[in-house]
Amino acid sequence: xxxxxxxxxxxxxxxxxxxxxxxxxxxxxxxxxxxxxxxxxxxxxxxxxxxxxxxxxxxxxxxxxxxxxxxxxxxxxxxxxxxxxxxxxxxxxxxxxxxxxxxxxxxxxxxxxxxxxxxxxxxxxxxxxxxxxxxxxxxxxxxxxxxxxxxxxxxxxxxxxxxxxxxxxxxxxxxxxxxxxxxxxxxxxxxxxxxxxxxxxxxxxxxxxxxxxxxxx
Amino acid sequence: xxxxxxxxxxxxxxxxxxxxxxxxxxxxxxxxxxxxxxxxxxxxxxxxxxxxxxxxxxxxxxxxxxxxxxxxxxxxxxxxxxxxxxxxxxxxxxxxxxxxxxxxxxxxxxxxxxxxxxxxxxxxxxxxxxxxxxxxxxxxxxxxxxxxxxxxxxxxxxxxxxxxxxxxxxxxxxxxxxxxxxxxxxxxxxxxxxxxxxxxxxxxxxxxxxxxxxxxxxxxxxxxxxxxxxxxxxxxxxxxxxxxxxxxxxxxxxxxxxxxxxxxxxxxxxxxxxxxxxxxxxxxxxxxxxxxxxxxxxxxxxxxxxxxxxxxxxxxxxxxxxxxxxxxxxxxxxxxxxxxxxxxxxxxxxxxxxxxxxxxxxxxxxxxxxxxxxxxxxxxxxxxxxxxxxxxxxxxxxxxxxxxxxxxxxxxxxxxx
Numbered sequence: 038x039x040x041x042x043x044x045x046x047x048x049x050x051x052x053x054x055x056x057x058x059x060x061x062x063x064x065x066x067x068x069x070x071x072x073x074x075x076x077x078x079x080x081x082x083x084x085x086x087x088x089x090x091x092x093x094x095x096x097x098x099x100x101x102x103x104x105x106x107x108x109x110x111x112x113x114x115x116x117x118x119x120x121x122x123x124x125x126x127x128x129x130x131x132x133x134x135x136x137x138x139x140x141x142x143x144x145x146x147x148x149x150x151x152x153x154x155x156x157x158x159x160x161x162x163x164x165x166x167x168x169x170x171x172x173x174x175x176x177x178x179x180x181x182x183x184x185x186x187x188x189x190x191x192x193x194x195x196x197x198x199x200x201x202x203x204x205x206x207x208x209x210x211x212x213x214x215x216x217x218x219x220x221x222x223x224x225x226x227x228x229x230x231x232x233x234x235x236x237x238x239x240x241x242x243x244x245x246x247x248x249x250x251x252x253x254x
Numbered sequence: 255x256x257x258x259x260x261x262x263x264x265x266x267x268x269x270x271x272x273x274x275x276x277x278x279x280x281x282x283x284x285x286x287x288x289x290x291x292x293x294x295x296x297x298x299x300x301x302x303x304x305x306x307x308x309x310x311x312x313x314x315x316x317x318x319x320x321x322x323x324x325x326x327x328x329x330x331x332x333x334x335x336x337x338x339x340x341x342x343x344x345x346x347x348x349x350x351x352x353x354x355x356x357x358x359x360x361x362x363x364x365x366x367x368x369x370x371x372x373x374x375x376x377x378x379x380x381x382x383x384x385x386x387x388x389x390x391x392x393x394x395x396x397x398x399x400x401x402x403x404x405x406x407x408x409x410x411x412x413x414x415x416x417x418x419x420x421x422x423x424x425x426x427x428x429x430x431x432x433x434x435x436x437x438x439x440x441x442x443x444x445x446x447x448x449x450x451x452x453x454x455x456x457x458x459x460x461x462x463x464x465x466x467x468x469x470x471x472x473x474x475x476x477x478x479x480x481x482x483x484x485x486x487x488x489x490x491x492x493x494x495x496x497x498x499x500x501x502x503x504x505x506x507x508x509x510x511x512x513x514x515x516x517x518x519x520x521x522x523x524x525x526x527x528x529x530x531x532x533x534x535x536x537x538x539x540x541x542x543x544x545x546x547x548x549x550x551x552x553x554x555x556x557x558x559x560x561x562x563x564x565x566x567x568x569x570x571x572x573x574x575x576x577x578x579x580x581x582x583x584x585x586x587x588x589x590x591x592x593x594x595x596x597x598x599x600x601x602x603x604x605x606x607x608x609x610x611x612x613x614x615x616x617x618x619x620x621x622x623x624x625x626x627x628x629x630x631x632x633x634x635x636x637x638x639x640x641x642x643x644x645x646x647x648x649x650x651x652x653x654x655x656x657x658x659x660x661x662x663x664x665x666x667x668x669x670x671x
Contacts, residue, residue: 099373099545100373100374100545100546101374101543101544101545101546102545120448121448121449121450122448122449122450122453123449123450123451123475124451124452125452224449225545226540226545226546226547227540227541227544227545227546227547228545229449230416230418230520230522230538230540231416231540231541231542232542233478233479233520
């Protein structure tokens with residue numbers, strides 16, 4: 038039987054994602070983050086793992102380079118890739134928010150003729166503002182978005198808020214929530230069709246784990 | 255100015271050159287399909303590459319709108335490169351062939367254009383091979399198109415592949431029973447197409463009190479499998495359109511099973527994908543190891559009426575280059591000549607050479623006046639089995655597998671290359 042390939046996100050979702058697959062029988066997945074090994078075949082558990090950046094997970098899965106993937110809904114909606122998302126995993130909860138310096142947050146900022154918005158989510162940010170008829174200039178950044186207003190690069194930011202500490206530490210205040218997000222399991226369309234029984238069995242086992250967790254919570 | 259001119263070999267994003275082996279693979283697959291389609295009674299149809307944007311949009315709908323390549327002509331009209339052949343066939347049938355006896359059977363092997371990211375063998379310009387069967391409303395017509403699709407994939411050398419066949423009738427029946435408005439139905443559809451069951455439960459939350467149809471919609475993603483799932487589907491709704499669609503799928507299954515083709519078919523009622531103009535069955539083909547569908551098709555009973563009198567129709571489009579990818583490792587050899595003749599032989603024996611070609615020989619004539627030694631080397635390098643060195647009277651001096659002998663032209667013509 039060939040392996041089911043799983044794209045796992047590096048970063049804050051890795052630990053809970055790896056924990057999930059170790060409970061599905063993989064003894065090695067937990068060590069992958071420190072082993073610097075980005076691709077691993079775990080024949081014993083029947084999985085292959087690739088470790089990639091969170092934003093790349095949906096791409097690996099859409100193209101079928103991985104059959105399954107774990108990714109936050111924030112990244113999934115931003116990328117808009119054509120994949121299945123049959124399970125929500127309950128971890129990695131966060132919100133995608135609009136945040137502004139206190140001074141701007143206090144005024145009626147939506148009356149400004151244009152706003153410059155720094156974000157790692159250019160697509161969602163553009164949709165959000167344009168849908169309200171606001172003209173915005175989107176500055177797509179790769180990270181440290183919360184610095185942008187202080188550095189004079191942007192008026193507002195759109196970014197994830199885990200706890201709000203990072204925002205507050207940078208003098209930013211949340212003014213709107215664009216979406217709430219959690220990690221979900223995604224599946225390549227063709228894999229889901231061609232290897233339905235195997236994939237359904239993995240989905241069922243994960244669902245059972247989630248149900249058991251919910252009982253103990 | 256020269257600095258702004260692209261390198262003479264530059265290509266725009268989304269197109270590619272095919273030559274030698276790769277071109278031979280593509281054309282040989284298309285030749286195979288052309289013979290197959292003709293053997294089933296389909297005749298070729300060759301619509302133009304571009305048309306009026308508005309005319310195409312009338313058929314293809316907003317779905318493909320974003321993906322259409324548009325150009326302005328000098329009068330300022332908007333033209334569109336075709337993104338789909340079915341719409342063009344519908345236009346031709348609706349406006350020009352409404353008096354023609356039915357059914358009409360057409361096939362095409364053509365390039366289409368979509369402004370999207372190239373993926374899995376599909377560039378922005380890609381080739382489609384398809385058939386359209388027009389004028390037959392029943393399950394036999396659906397089964398014919400499915401059978402022909404299976405045969406086309408088999409002829410391409412694919413062994414493992416499956417067609418996932420759904421039907422839009424069940425979804426529409428459940429949506430109407432659940433009392434979903436158009437925007438809610440659209441949201442439900444989007445969740446179904448992502449198999450996003452939690453999202454589906456959220457969207458349907460407000461409908462929970464409607465009971466049965468609500469639970470049925472939540473069950474849809476599980477309805478994927480052999481004919482047994484049709485029984486389960488039948489228990490979900492007594493709406494006439496739901497019953498008719500299940501009945502249709504059963505009838506199709508019966509025909510395919512009687513042809514021993516049912517093994518390639520999976521019934522998949524959990525999705526509502528496909529072109530906006532589909533009204534009945536809708537299906538996609540998948541092969542192991544390829545993350546994208548290799549073909550898609552369906553019934554479109556209302557499309558032709560946008561251009562003329564209404565005609566029921568069903569068709570399929572195979573994504574030629576993806577099928578080639580799925581064939582992976584298939585022989586990519588160029589057709590070699592069977593015989594290479596020297597320039598003097600070509601000059602003196604043109605009539606004999608013509609007759610050889612007519613009888614099926616592939617004969618290449620030297621046009622560089624090369625020496626016998628050079629030609630021997632070239633023939634060996636290119637795997638050309640036979641070389642005609644000189645000719646006299648009705649005989650030719652042949653070099654074949656290292657043996658030189660005089661052979662009458664007549665013997666060559668009678669023998670197979």
